[in-house]
Amino acid sequence: MSALALESTVRGSKVQLDRLPSVDRILKSRAVAPLIERHGRSFVTREARALLKQWREEALRAKTIGACGEADVARALSARIEARLEPALRPVFNLTGTVLHTNLGRAVLADEAIARMVGMARSPANLEFDLAGGARGDRDALVEELVCELTGAQAATVVNNNAAAVLLTIAALASRREVVISRGELVEIGGAFRMPDVMKCAGARMVEVGTTNRTHPRDYVEALTPRTALIMKVHTSNYVVRGFTASVDTGALAQIAHPASVPLAIDLGSGSLVDLSSYGLPREPLPQEALEQGADVVTFSGDKLLGGPQAGLIVGTAACIARIRKHPLKRALRVSKLTLSALEATLALYRHPETLGERLPTLRLLTRSRQEIAELAQRVGPAVAGALGEGFVVEQAAVQSQIGSGSLPGEVLPSVGLCIRCRNARRSSGWTLQTLAGALRALPIPVIGRIADDALLLDLRTLTDEDAFVAQLPKLRLATP
Numbered sequence: 001m002s003a004l005a006l007e008s009t010v011r012g013s014k015v016q017l018d019r020l021p022s023v024d025r026i027l028k029s030r031a032v033a034p035l036i037e038r039h040g041r042s043f044v045t046r047e048a049r050a051l052l053k054q055w056r057e058e059a060l061r062a063k064t065i066g067a068c069g070e071a072d073v074a075r076a077l078s079a080r081i082e083a084r085l086e087p088a089l090r091p092v093f094n095l096t097g098t099v100l101h102t103n104l105g106r107a108v109l110a111d112e113a114i115a116r117m118v119g120m121a122r123s124p125a126n127l128e129f130d131l132a133g134g135a136r137g138d139r140d141a142l143v144e145e146l147v148c149e150l151t152g153a154q155a156a157t158v159v160n161n162n163a164a165a166v167l168l169t170i171a172a173l174a175s176r177r178e179v180v181i182s183r184g185e186l187v188e189i190g191g192a193f194r195m196p197d198v199m200k201c202a203g204a205r206m207v208e209v210g211t212t213n214r215t216h217p218r219d220y221v222e223a224l225t226p227r228t229a230l231i232m233k234v235h236t237s238n239y240v241v242r243g244f245t246a247s248v249d250t251g252a253l254a255q256i257a258h259p260a261s262v263p264l265a266i267d268l269g270s271g272s273l274v275d276l277s278s279y280g281l282p283r284e285p286l287p288q289e290a291l292e293q294g295a296d297v298v299t300f301s302g303d304k305l306l307g308g309p310q311a312g313l314i315v316g317t318a319a320c321i322a323r324i325r326k327h328p329l330k331r332a333l334r335v336s337k338l339t340l341s342a343l344e345a346t347l348a349l350y351r352h353p354e355t356l357g358e359r360l361p362t363l364r365l366l367t368r369s370r371q372e373i374a375e376l377a378q379r380v381g382p383a384v385a386g387a388l389g390e391g392f393v394v395e396q397a398a399v400q401s402q403i404g405s406g407s408l409p410g411e412v413l414p415s416v417g418l419c420i421r422c423r424n425a426r427r428s429s430g431w432t433l434q435t436l437a438g439a440l441r442a443l444p445i446p447v448i449g450r451i452a453d454d455a456l457l458l459d460l461r462t463l464t465d466e467d468a469f470v471a472q473l474p475k476l477r478l479a480t481p
């Protein structure tokens, strides 16, 4: 709105905008001095201007103006500045029941990885510098040996995430040529990551074989041509097909690919480095097995079951990895020293599978016993009930957690949670679960649960900082209906 138009509206509606103090007066007021001292004159000036603009617009809309003395402005300005200084990315309590929640940042890092990352942030490092030779080095070399030790691969490289790993693998090995893939594996991982789109992005022509539910070895054999550059197998990690199904396993695919001199790439998605069944969990395919069965390249995520930082690991034969590493996209998708340091520290924990269940938070949370979670519920339940007051009933309930991030779909882990219901759904019409969920999200450390069957569920499997959770409950503000 132009200044002229603004003034005429003001006169027309007789809103006394001149009661608003000027920016100058605000900045000179004694109440604002401490704000300037703390946050600097330029920032406070900018925020004061924005506040006045907002008030002016509200006044015009409402055709009236509220209290706007110096003290009122100073108070509002202080609140506004505090809100603006709140970081956008903040810790939350993930009580959704999904341990590796993509929207909530997936794996929580091990102490060893955090410590290493902090040290690395503070200091220059030999990221691309060979300390022995005193010459330029390769950042991949820092973790390659460890990755190879753990997976049995000849070579390995790391990129920003597994989506990048898949994109780079296809671009490097099959650009302008054909990639054979089963129709049952043309998955969408979430958002814009769909296998057919990735193929297009990588410049490869996708050759679909088989059907949604059944694909046979002969389907692959018949699809091979001189233009075939790659056979791709995608672990269908986020859904299960049941019933009349058939797919070709890695070993059989290798026997089709290799005589034709075509490499075989497997996208495992999660890819655990240890057999989860030895920790009492459902089994998930391992990269080392895929390699043993003849895969030339295997890709998997760093922050899913591996329990490390966001990264994409590419392991495989020396020849394939060399081609992947040389591709220009590799430079665009490379990881930072922070990622590499956290990844190295996380991978090092795998050298001691005996202590992994304790030291790797992802595994610790996945294997947390029902008994331990029930005892936790016993302790925090009363505090939650007390903070919510009369409007709600809080009960301990058997719930089911899931691993998340597409790992082991259909498998659930028995857990214990707090089940919160409105005491009288009809009479207390204003006290909806949505308002409650909103109030929990408005806490200093937002609490994220899930709503199901007219109840708000807080799955306690993933609650580790019990004290911080309970300490902030008195700050819960439920707007009265």
Ligand SMILES: *Cc1c(COP(=O)(O)O)cnc(C)c1O
Pocket: 161, 162, 163, 164, 166, 189, 234, 235, 236, 237, 238, 267, 268, 269, 270, 300, 301, 302, 303, 311, 312, 405, 406
């Ligand atoms: C999760 C997943 C991806 C993507 O991995 P990000 O690390 O999220 O980029 C790709 N393929 C499969 C099969 C997955 O499960």
